[in-house]
Amino acid sequence: MSQNTAVKERKAKPVARKDMTRAQWTWKEMKKNKAGYIMIAPFFILFFVFTVVPVFLSMILSFTSFNLLEWPKFVGLDNYVRLFLDDDIFLTAIQNTLIFAVITGPVSYLLSLFVAWFINELPPKMRAFVTLIFYAPSIAGSMYQIFGIFFSSDRYGYVNALLIEYNFITEPIQFFQNAKYVMPLCIIVALWTSLGTTFLSFIAGLQIVDNSLYEAGALDGVRNRWQELWYITLPSMKEQLMFGAVMSITGSFGFGGIVTALAGFPSVDYCAWTIMHHLEDYGGQRFEVGYSSAIATILFLMMIGSNMLIKKLLSKVGQ
Amino acid sequence: MARKMRVRNHKVVLNRSAGGDAGITVMLVILGVLMFIPMYFSVMTSLKPLDELWIFPPKFYVINPTLKNYADLFKLMSTSWVPFSRYIFNTVLITVAGTFGNLCLGSLAAYALSKIPFPGRKGIFQMIVLSLMFVSTVTGIANFITFSFLGLVDNLLAIILPACCSTLGLYLMKQFMDSSVSNEALESARLDGAGEFRVFWSIAMPMVKPAWLTLIVYSFQGLWNTGSSIYIQSEQLKTFNYAIQQILSAGIVRAGASTAAMVIMMIVPVTVFIISQSNIIETMASSGMKD
Incomplete structure (x- = not known):
C-alpha cells in the first residue's frame, strides 16, 4: 500500500528525491508525518477490527464447518457446493435479492435524481420543505409498518375496506400472506423509504453547478431542459452521480428488514426470502457459522461487484 | 432564434417551456x-x-x-417485563456514546486523511470507500466471533464500538475538508509553530462545522433506530425500537398504540433533520466520488 503511494508521489515530484531510494523516502515521509498516523490510529484500529477483519474472516470461515463450540474443520468448497446445488431456498433467495436490487436500485436512483432536479428551481424555503417530505420516510424508523395497517388482511385495513366498499371484492385479500402480493408490496414500501443519502447528494450537486455553464450552453444551442440536463447538468455533477450510485446499490441489497417486519420470517412460501434472511437464519439462529460465512461472502461479492460495474458504466455519462 | 430568458431565484433560467413547468409541477x-x-x-x-x-x-x-393512544402506549410500556425507561435509557446511551465516539475518531481521521500527506493514506481511503459498498450485515457473523473472543457479547459496547468506526460520516467530512479547508491557512499556522493537533482543533474543525453536524445526524439516525441485534440477548439491554417492534407485532388490535409509537420514533430524527438540513446539504455538495 505505502509503496504504491510512494510511486505515485514520486511521479508527482521527481526532482526532490533523486538522491535516495523509494524505501528511504517513504520512511522519511512517514517520520515527518507521524502525527497523521497518531490521528488516524484510533479510528483505523476499530475499523480494522470490526470491518476489515470480518470480511476476511468470513471468507476463510466459508471454507470450514464451524459451530462456535468446536474448532473449525476445513471442508474446502463444500459450503458453496451445498448452497448452489442442495439449497433450493438459497436459489430463491438469490433470485429475490436480485429482483429487489434490480428494481429498487435503479428506480430509487432515478427517482432521487428527478425529484432533486424538479425541486432545484423552487425558492429555497419551498425546496427545503419539499426535501423534507421526500426524505422523511427514509429516516422515520419503523414508520413503514403503517403499510401493515394499510394492507391489513381484515376488512379494517384501508385497502381492503375501500375495495369492499366499492364492490371490487367480497372477501378481504390476505395481502401479506399471499405469495402473489408480498414481493410487489415490499418493493413499493422499500421504494417509499429509499430517497435517502443519494437524494440529498443530488440536491446539493445540482445547487453547485456553475451558472455560467448554463448561459454558455444556451448560446451554444441547448434548446430545452432535457438537453441542458444531459449535456450540462449531469456531466457537471458526475462525482455526485457516482456517490449516489454507491449509496443506492448498497441500499438496494439491504432491504431484508422491511420484508421481515411486514411479511414475517419466513415470508409465506419463502416468496420474499432474500440473502439477508438466509444469512440471518443460518448465522443468527442456527449458528452454522461456516455455512453462513459462505452466504455472507457471496452477498459481499455481489454488492462489491455491482458497485464496480455501475461505476464503470457511470464514468461514461456525458461522453 | 430568440431565446427565452427568465430570472428565477436570482438565477438565470434558460430554455424553459411553460408546458414542461406545468408537467413537472404536476408530477412533483x-x-x-x-x-x-x-x-x-x-x-x-x-x-x-x-x-x-x-x-x-x-x-x-x-x-x-x-391523545389516549399515547397514554395507552405508556400504560402498555409500564406493564412490560423490563421497566420501559430501561429501553429508552439503552437507546439514548447507545446513540450518545456511539455518535460521540464516531465524531471524535471520525473527525481526527478525516483531518489526517485530508490534510497530512502520510504514506499509506490513499490505501486507507480506498478501504473506506470500499466499506461504503456493502452493508454491515455481511460482517455480522464474523463480528459475533470477535465479540465472543473479546467477551463483549451481551454488552452494549458491541453496538457502540462498531458505530464509532462507521465510515459514511467520516467520508463526507474528509471530502468536505478537501474542498473547503485551504492548505494555506493550515500551513501558516504550522509555520507559527502550532502542532498538528492544535491546527486540527483550532483551525480546521471550526471551518467544517456543517460536516460535523452531518456526521452527528447520520450516526444519530442509525443508532436511534437500533432494533434487535444478535449481539444482545438480555432483555434489560434491549432498545426502544426493539420494544416498539414487540408492541407492533400485535397487529391491528393495537393499531392506535403502535402508530403512536411510530410517530414518537419518527419525531426525533425528523426534528434533527429539520434543524440541520441546510448544513447537511452544504456538506453533501462535496460528497462526490472521483473515479
Whole structure:
C-alpha cells in the first residue's frame, strides 16, 4: 500500500528525491508525518477490527464447518457446493435479492435524481420543505409498518375496506400472506423509504453547478431542459452521480428488514426470502457459522461487484 | 432564434417551456402526496379514539382527536417485563456514546486523511470507500466471533464500538475538508509553530462545522433506530425500537398504540433533520466520488 503511494508521489515530484531510494523516502515521509498516523490510529484500529477483519474472516470461515463450540474443520468448497446445488431456498433467495436490487436500485436512483432536479428551481424555503417530505420516510424508523395497517388482511385495513366498499371484492385479500402480493408490496414500501443519502447528494450537486455553464450552453444551442440536463447538468455533477450510485446499490441489497417486519420470517412460501434472511437464519439462529460465512461472502461479492460495474458504466455519462 | 430568458431565484433560467413547468409541477405534487400519505395516516391513526379505529369503512380523518393512544402506549410500556425507561435509557446511551465516539475518531481521521500527506493514506481511503459498498450485515457473523473472543457479547459496547468506526460520516467530512479547508491557512499556522493537533482543533474543525453536524445526524439516525441485534440477548439491554417492534407485532388490535409509537420514533430524527438540513446539504455538495 505505502509503496504504491510512494510511486505515485514520486511521479508527482521527481526532482526532490533523486538522491535516495523509494524505501528511504517513504520512511522519511512517514517520520515527518507521524502525527497523521497518531490521528488516524484510533479510528483505523476499530475499523480494522470490526470491518476489515470480518470480511476476511468470513471468507476463510466459508471454507470450514464451524459451530462456535468446536474448532473449525476445513471442508474446502463444500459450503458453496451445498448452497448452489442442495439449497433450493438459497436459489430463491438469490433470485429475490436480485429482483429487489434490480428494481429498487435503479428506480430509487432515478427517482432521487428527478425529484432533486424538479425541486432545484423552487425558492429555497419551498425546496427545503419539499426535501423534507421526500426524505422523511427514509429516516422515520419503523414508520413503514403503517403499510401493515394499510394492507391489513381484515376488512379494517384501508385497502381492503375501500375495495369492499366499492364492490371490487367480497372477501378481504390476505395481502401479506399471499405469495402473489408480498414481493410487489415490499418493493413499493422499500421504494417509499429509499430517497435517502443519494437524494440529498443530488440536491446539493445540482445547487453547485456553475451558472455560467448554463448561459454558455444556451448560446451554444441547448434548446430545452432535457438537453441542458444531459449535456450540462449531469456531466457537471458526475462525482455526485457516482456517490449516489454507491449509496443506492448498497441500499438496494439491504432491504431484508422491511420484508421481515411486514411479511414475517419466513415470508409465506419463502416468496420474499432474500440473502439477508438466509444469512440471518443460518448465522443468527442456527449458528452454522461456516455455512453462513459462505452466504455472507457471496452477498459481499455481489454488492462489491455491482458497485464496480455501475461505476464503470457511470464514468461514461456525458461522453 | 430568440431565446427565452427568465430570472428565477436570482438565477438565470434558460430554455424553459411553460408546458414542461406545468408537467413537472404536476408530477412533483403527485409524488409528494404519495410520499406524504403514509405519514399522514400514521399520525391520524395515532389520534383516533378506540371506537373510530373500528369504524367500517375506516375514515381517512379523525372526528374526535385524542391523545389516549399515547397514554395507552405508556400504560402498555409500564406493564412490560423490563421497566420501559430501561429501553429508552439503552437507546439514548447507545446513540450518545456511539455518535460521540464516531465524531471524535471520525473527525481526527478525516483531518489526517485530508490534510497530512502520510504514506499509506490513499490505501486507507480506498478501504473506506470500499466499506461504503456493502452493508454491515455481511460482517455480522464474523463480528459475533470477535465479540465472543473479546467477551463483549451481551454488552452494549458491541453496538457502540462498531458505530464509532462507521465510515459514511467520516467520508463526507474528509471530502468536505478537501474542498473547503485551504492548505494555506493550515500551513501558516504550522509555520507559527502550532502542532498538528492544535491546527486540527483550532483551525480546521471550526471551518467544517456543517460536516460535523452531518456526521452527528447520520450516526444519530442509525443508532436511534437500533432494533434487535444478535449481539444482545438480555432483555434489560434491549432498545426502544426493539420494544416498539414487540408492541407492533400485535397487529391491528393495537393499531392506535403502535402508530403512536411510530410517530414518537419518527419525531426525533425528523426534528434533527429539520434543524440541520441546510448544513447537511452544504456538506453533501462535496460528497462526490472521483473515479
